[in-house]
Amino acid sequence: MPFRVEVADPGSFGTKVLFLSINDDEGKLRHLNVTIEAASAAAGLKAERLTFKPHLTLERIRSGKGIGPLIEAFLGEHFAAIEFEVREMVLYESRLSPAGSQYLVIERFPLGG
Numbered sequence: 001m002p003f004r005v006e007v008a009d010p011g012s013f014g015t016k017v018l019f020l021s022i023n024d025d026e027g028k029l030r031h032l033n034v035t036i037e038a039a040s041a042a043a044g045l046k047a048e049r050l051t052f053k054p055h056l057t058l059e060r061i062r063s064g065k066g067i068g069p070l071i072e073a074f075l076g077e078h079f080a081a082i083e084f085e086v087r088e089m090v091l092y093e094s095r096l097s098p099a100g101s102q103y104l105v106i107e108r109f110p111l112g113g
Helices: 030-044 068-076
Strands: 001-015 017-023 055-060 082-086 088-095 100-110
Touching: 001 030, 001 068
Parallel strands: none
Antiparallel strands: 001 017, 001 082, 017 055, 088 100
């Protein structure tokens, strides 16, 4: 079933990624993550080693040199929360290259009832 989430607070993963947090008060994204991890393990894929943290990546930073002030300013900003409905899960292939990231859609999974 489709569900609602909220994009809000700024965050960073060290000095390499700036993001906005996704608030999932009902835990629907967490449940979806657990289901995907279980299916992946059953298919013989390795489990994700990082803790699940729903977020919207805004920027990947190539060099962390001198980036501290930018990250501090970003984290100090106030972002008005935006709520939206999640209607599908999209599986992407991420290709990282010196020219930038490419995200290719592999499959779309509608969240039906």
